[in-house]
Every structure is written in C-alpha cells, then in structure tokens.
Amino acid sequence: MNEVIQAEWVGNMSFESEIDGYQLHFDAEEQFGGTLRGYRPKPVVLSALAACTGMDVVSILGKKKVKFSTFKINVTGGISEGYPKYYKKIHLVYQFTGPGFQDDEEIRTKVNRAVRLSRDQYCAVSAMLKNSCEITDEIILMDS
C-alpha cells in the first residue's frame, strides 16, 4: 500500500501540503530566507513522532484499562554539529497524571510496557528515525 502526498511551492520559501483535506503550510525562518508564516519542517517531525507514539500508548493503555487524567509528551531534539543539521539525539518524556499514579507500581509497569511496545513494535515514525537518531525516553507519573 502506498501513501501519496504533494507539497507545492507557493512563493519565497513557503510550501503547501495537504493530508486528508487538512492543509499544512510550511515556511523557513528569516535567517534562511523565509518569513516563518508556517511550520518549520524539522520540528514537525518531532511533533509527528510524539503524536504517533502517543496514539500507540493511549491505545495500549485503553486495552489495559489504565485511566489517566492528563498525558503530555515532551520531545527534545538535540541538533547535530555540521551539515545536515538533524536531530542526532531525541529524548521523549511521557508525563501522565492520574489518581494515585505517583506510587502505583502496577500503573508504572503497564505504562512502561505500553511505551516499550510503541517503541519496539508499533510506532512507524520511531521506526523511520531510529537508525539515524538515538531515541531515549523516560516516564513521569504524577497524582492528579
């Protein structure tokens, strides 16, 4: 099965793309000739990574009947020296709040397992990045 997308140059450093009817407008920073009236392409990859693994984890925790109050993923991309300037190291912090989460070892085990399953088996964006980028993660559980 193939996925086909298009990006069209719309002047200066701007590109317009569309996925399932939703537009993505990309632009470069002023130092690179753009006007920053849109997404920079590189950090968009970090957002896509967070959303991709986040969806896996939500799905797996749903099957394990783990109910959380909030869930955020912080992603830090450490940029390489020289060119191309890509994220050589990516660190994901999975942060959950839920009732009694902080000291609940059963919840911790289930969350750990969900993050591992995403990383090793399901997350397509991780799979595409992990041979170029060193991806590490940590889990933070807090009471809500």
Next chain:
Amino acid sequence: MNEVIQAEWVGNMSFESEIDGYQLHFDAEEQFGGTLRGYRPKPVVLSALAACTGMDVVSILGKKKVKFSTFKINVTGGISEGYPKYYKKIHLVYQFTGPGFQDDEEIRTKVNRAVRLSRDQYCAVSAMLKNSCEITDEIILMDS
C-alpha cells in the same frame, strides 16, 4: 542546540502540538479508534520531507539564478509489510515548470545538482529517514 516541542493528549486519539505558535492537531483514522479530525502522524513526515528538501532546492536554485514558474514535489511512501508499518521506500518527484525548461540541459544540470546537494548535504529530514527508508528521486522539467 536543542529543539523542544510538546504534544498534549486532548481526548480519544487526538493530540495537539505547537511549533512557533502554529498548532498541529493530530488524530487517528476511525479503524484505529480516532475520528480523523486532524493530521495522521505518519504522512506528516512525508509532507515535512517534501517541504524540507523543497526549501533547500529553492534556496540553491535562487543562488544559481534559475527562475521557475511552478514547483511541486510528489512523495510516494511505500508501506512495509508487518509491524511497524512505516515507509520502507520513499520516492520523491521534483516537478518544475519554466520557460523552455523541457529541453534546457543547463537548467537540468542545475536542478539535478540542487536535488543532489539537498539529499546529500542539507536536508535534515532526509538525513533522519535515509537509514531506515530507501529514498529515491526523479526530476521532471516542463515548459510553462
């Protein structure tokens, strides 16, 4: 230098992220428990790849004084068998129109060189994908 982004779970399979003040709303397809009211994370990577290499090529061709009328990049992601279902093969088609472009060997040489430079030296998104995904490309020049 680090780039830091966050994605926040906003219910069901939806995640909200933000880059430079521009929001990205992600969602999954219905078959995966979502409502598809946002970007699917995986094709977003293809759009980011197209925009990233597209900006390189625009910048390099600007320095080479190549003036084109339109520029589109078609990206096809061939999805792998089994899990994770990532793009094992990615094919980029760089399509330009410009006056007399179709048979202009000098333009073709410059466009070829710009695409090569992006692929091999500048494009950060390509650099992050190319060790997991086989990335190929072709160039189409047409008269405008």
